[in-house]
Amino acid sequence: MDTAIELDTSHIRLGDRPLIVCDVDDVVLHFFAPFLVFLDGEGHEFLPRSFRLTGNVISKASGEALEEQEVRRLIDAFFEAQEQWQTPFDRVVDTLGGFSKDADIVFLTAMPPQFWAQRRRLLDRLGLAYPLLASLQAKGPIVQALHGERTLPVAFIDDMAHNLHSVRDHVASCLLINLKPDSIVHRMAPAAAADIPQANDWAQAAPLIHAHITG
Template identity: 35%
Template sequence: MTALHSATVAGLDALSLGDRPLVVCDVDEVVLHFLKPLEAWLDRRSLWLHAVSYGLTGNIKRKGSADAIPKDDVAQLLIDFFDDEVGRQDAVEGAGAALANLAGRADVVLLTNVPHHHRDRRMENLAAHGLGFPVVTNDGPKGPALARLAARATGPIVFIDDSPTNLKSVLAAVPEVHAIQFVADERFLALAPDVPGARLKTNRWPEVETYVAALVAD
C-alpha cells in the first residue's frame, strides 16, 4: 500500500474521533465547485475545457487548436490554478446544510488532495461557506488514508468523492465503506464511469443526506 505523506499522517492522527459513525468527504467538485472556476481561469489563459471524457488530461485545449495539451502541462496548470484560486472557490449548493445536519450524528472529516501547503487557505475558504470541519490534505489515491482512519473508527464509515480512482482505492482498502460518487458538474457526472461497490451516484446533496441519515440513524 502506498505510503502516506507525513502531513497526511499528522492530520489523520490529530483527529478526535468519537464513538459515532464517520463521514469522510472530498472537497473539489463535491463540497466546493472546481470545474466552474477552473474553466473561467483557463479562459483567461486562452485555454478551454472540452468535456468529452471524464478527467482533465486530454480535454484541455488551446483556443483555436484541436490538440489537447500534454499531461505534464495539465499537472502544472492545476498547481497554478490552486495557487491562484484555492481561497476563492464557491460552495456546491446544499453541501454545507447537509453536512451540518449529518454532523449532529456523525464525525465529519474533509479529505482533500489540494497541495499540502494550501491547507490553511482551503480551511479558511471552507469555513467562510459554513464548512468548518476538520481538513486533512492527501496526495494520491485515498485508500491508505481511509485504512488508517478505519483502524480507529467504531461505527459505519461513509466516503464521498468524485474520483473513480479514489473510490476504487478506498473500496479496495476498506471494503465495508459506504462509498458515494458525487460529481457536482452535470457534464462530468454523465461522463463518470460507474464504480462497482458505490452505493449512490449523484450531484444532489439532499440525496446524499437522505442516504447517510438513514445509515447513521440512532
C-alpha cells in the first residue's frame, strides 16, 4: 500500500473545473528512445532482456553489465542534460493546450526533484507551462492530495502500470489512461489492469479525456 504523501502541493491552485494529471517521461516527452542514443554516446548499450535497466545496460568495451550505481549515474546525467535530448510527443502541445481552456493541468513526473529546473525550462520552451511536480514517491497519494474531496472530473495519464494502479487505489473516480510508446522496454513492462484504457498516442487519448471531463 502506498505511503502517505510527503510532497508539498500547496503551491498548486486549482480552479472550479476538471483536473488532468499527466506523467511526463514517455507520455509528454520522449525518454527511452533518446536515452538509448545517450547511452551509445557514453559507450554503453541496452540489451532488451527484461524490464529493468540495471543488469541490461552493457559496456560496449567490456561486454559487462553496469552496476546499479553506475546506471543511476547515467540516468541522472541524462536528466541533467534533458534539455538537449528530450522532444515532445506528437500532438501533445496542441492537445493539452485545448484541454487547458476547460481544465486544470498538472504534470507529475517520476524524476529526482533536483532536476526540476531543467525540466521546467524545457516544458516552458515547448509551450507546456503547466504546474510541475517532480517526485519518486507513489503517485496515488499525490493525485489524491491534489484532487482532495472535489466532485469534479479528474483524469490521470501515465505509461506505467504501477502508477496507474496507485492512483486507482486512492482516487476511485479518476479516469485512468495507459498511454505509452511502442518501445522495446514498454513491450516488456507489466501490463496495466484490463479495465484501464490503452492509448498509443495523444490522438487516441484525447477523445477519452474529452468525454470524461465534459460528460
